[in-house]
Amino acid sequence: MRVLLIYPLYPETFWSFKHVLKFIARKAAFPPLGLLTVAAMLPQSWQKRLVDMNVSSVSDADIQWADMVFISAMLIQQESAREVIGRCQRLGRTVVAGGPAFTAQWEKFPGVDHFVLNEAEATLPLFLEDVARGRPRAVYTSRQRPDITKTPVPLWSLIDLDSYATMAVQYSRGCPYNCEFCDIVIMNGRRPRAKTLEQMVCELQALHDAGWRRAIFIVDDNFIGNRKEVKKLLAGIGLWQREQQFPFTLLTEASIDLARDEELMRLMSRANFNKVFLGLETPSTESLEECGKAQNTGLDLGEAVDTIHRHGMQVMGGFIVGFDSDTETIFDAQIRFIQRIGVVTAMVGMLTALPRTRLWHRLNDEGRLLDDASGDNTGWLLNFEPVMGREQLLAGYRKILTTIYSRRSYYGRINTFIRNYTPTVTARLTGDDLAAFWKSVWRIGVFSRSSVLYWRLLINTVVKKRKALPVAVELAIHGLHFEKLVRRISRNLLSAGYK
Numbered sequence: 001m002r003v004l005l006i007y008p009l010y011p012e013t014f015w016s017f018k019h020v021l022k023f024i025a026r027k028a029a030f031p032p033l034g035l036l037t038v039a040a041m042l043p044q045s046w047q048k049r050l051v052d053m054n055v056s057s058v059s060d061a062d063i064q065w066a067d068m069v070f071i072s073a074m075l076i077q078q079e080s081a082r083e084v085i086g087r088c089q090r091l092g093r094t095v096v097a098g099g100p101a102f103t104a105q106w107e108k109f110p111g112v113d114h115f116v117l118n119e120a121e122a123t124l125p126l127f128l129e130d131v132a133r134g135r136p137r138a139v140y141t142s143r144q145r146p147d148i149t150k151t152p153v154p155l156w157s158l159i160d161l162d163s164y165a166t167m168a169v170q171y172s173r174g175c176p177y178n179c180e181f182c183d184i185v186i187m188n189g190r191r192p193r194a195k196t197l198e199q200m201v202c203e204l205q206a207l208h209d210a211g212w213r214r215a216i217f218i219v220d221d222n223f224i225g226n227r228k229e230v231k232k233l234l235a236g237i238g239l240w241q242r243e244q245q246f247p248f249t250l251l252t253e254a255s256i257d258l259a260r261d262e263e264l265m266r267l268m269s270r271a272n273f274n275k276v277f278l279g280l281e282t283p284s285t286e287s288l289e290e291c292g293k294a295q296n297t298g299l300d301l302g303e304a305v306d307t308i309h310r311h312g313m314q315v316m317g318g319f320i321v322g323f324d325s326d327t328e329t330i331f332d333a334q335i336r337f338i339q340r341i342g343v344v345t346a347m348v349g350m351l352t353a354l355p356r357t358r359l360w361h362r363l364n365d366e367g368r369l370l371d372d373a374s375g376d377n378t379g380w381l382l383n384f385e386p387v388m389g390r391e392q393l394l395a396g397y398r399k400i401l402t403t404i405y406s407r408r409s410y411y412g413r414i415n416t417f418i419r420n421y422t423p424t425v426t427a428r429l430t431g432d433d434l435a436a437f438w439k440s441v442w443r444i445g446v447f448s449r450s451s452v453l454y455w456r457l458l459i460n461t462v463v464k465k466r467k468a469l470p471v472a473v474e475l476a477i478h479g480l481h482f483e484k485l486v487r488r489i490s491r492n493l494l495s496a497g498y499k
Contacts, residue, residue: 004066005050007032008073008080014347019481023436026165028054033168034072036154050158072099075375085111104355115139121146145189166215169203175222180291180358184221192225197236218252234267246426251275257295259304265311274425280317283337287323302341312424317343322351324387331396342416349377353384380496394498405486411453414475423467
């Protein structure tokens with residue numbers, strides 16, 4: 001059996017970092033971890049190829065080589081996925097689909113021959129058994145929450161690691177919280193399930209043996225969902241990192257209550273974590289209570305961010321506008337909040353009703369659901385009717401983005417962050433890093449309207465906090481991506497009439 005695994009195009013978003021990849025000679029930010037893991041679960045005797053469309057194009061010859069084409073996608077990739085499905089149909093190839101986009105609404109993807117949905121450890125073996133019998137069904141689903149201690153190491157040999165800025169591994173699935181707008185509980189449940197320390201060391205060692213020496217993203221829904229177990233993991237990873245002379249910097253996603261656990265932050269710092277993404281969402285307590293984000297209430301979010309920064313981890317934040325409780329004051333409040341707490345990478349989006357979430361069901365019952373979710377919460381196609389009105393929400397959203405990603409505001413946040421940040425990470429400066437620095441000098445320091453702000457940032461950092469210089473340069477480079485992304489979003493909103 002010959003299998004072609006295809007990862008569809010990922011559009012330009014906050015997470016794509018599309019406009020800065022050339023600074024480090026990479027083609028994509030992250031590899032397709034799900035497909036690489038599925039590939040490792042397929043029979044060893046099968047021939048396997050993988051094409052990540054964010055790295056290279058898919059030719060008709062690629063598709064014709066295969067007996068079956070496996071496609072995995074998130075909602076935001078659904079347009080590209082549909083195009084690939086159509087090509088496979090025209091070329092007479094069997095299509096097998098799985099992943100979040102299909103699990104949420106598989107019936108909306110005609111042309112797929114077999115859906116292998118939910119978690120692959122539960123449904124893929126059933127599909128493979130039926131293939132061996134010659135009688136595969138159309139849809140495979142399961143409510144089982146499989147034991148991921150049996151999940152194999154991803155098949156890294158299928159990709160060129162040098163095409164990516166950051167590698168990815170997974171430690172756990174599930175989140176103990178159940179925010180109204182979030183689909184994590186639907187996909188992976190509320191009880192976190194985790195891999196063993198031995199598994200994680202094996203996965204890190206596999207990347208180390210393959211020659212990787214850069215950042216690794218632990219892509220968990222909430223890395224600290226089971227604190228007792230994660231502390232054991234961190235102690236072990238910290239020891240392994242020291243023994244290997246810290247080959248990796250680590251980043252992950254967590255909840256804001258990380259700031260309440262001194263031991264946990266200290267262990268993460270010792271294991272060489274330098275970034276953590278937090279769903280900060282909003283400064284409005286009323287909106288936090290509305291969406292069930294109780295973990296964000298009862299503490300000063302700004303002080304929590306400062307605490308994490310002092311432990312050597314840069315906070316990347318997710319922010320949302322469009323809650324029913326939001327009034328016209330929320331836009332200025334978000335701007336002030338983001339600027340005050342110094343979250344440089346502020347990923348602001350509009351509320352979206354993802355399929356089957358509690359929010360989706362509530363809005364559907366209220367008759368306010370308008371359309372399917374695109375997966376892109378930065379566009380102008382809202383899929384529900386907001387209380388404050390569409391025009392006001394979209395205009396206010398545009399105001400937030402154009403304000404916080406103006407050059408002066410953006411560099412202001414970098415300076416606030418650097419002032420509160422205590423560098424603890426052990427990172428190796430590579431030739432790529434030095435090349436990126438010199439490109440930034442040329443691109444930003446010479447040929448940019450940000451040149452004065454850039455040089456002021458670098459000089460102040462060298463004088464006051466020299467160890468933070470690499471992260472200051474990195475954030476200055478990232479600013480180019482955010483500036484171009486926001487310019488595109490703003491242009492689209494203006495063309496749609498939202499000023």
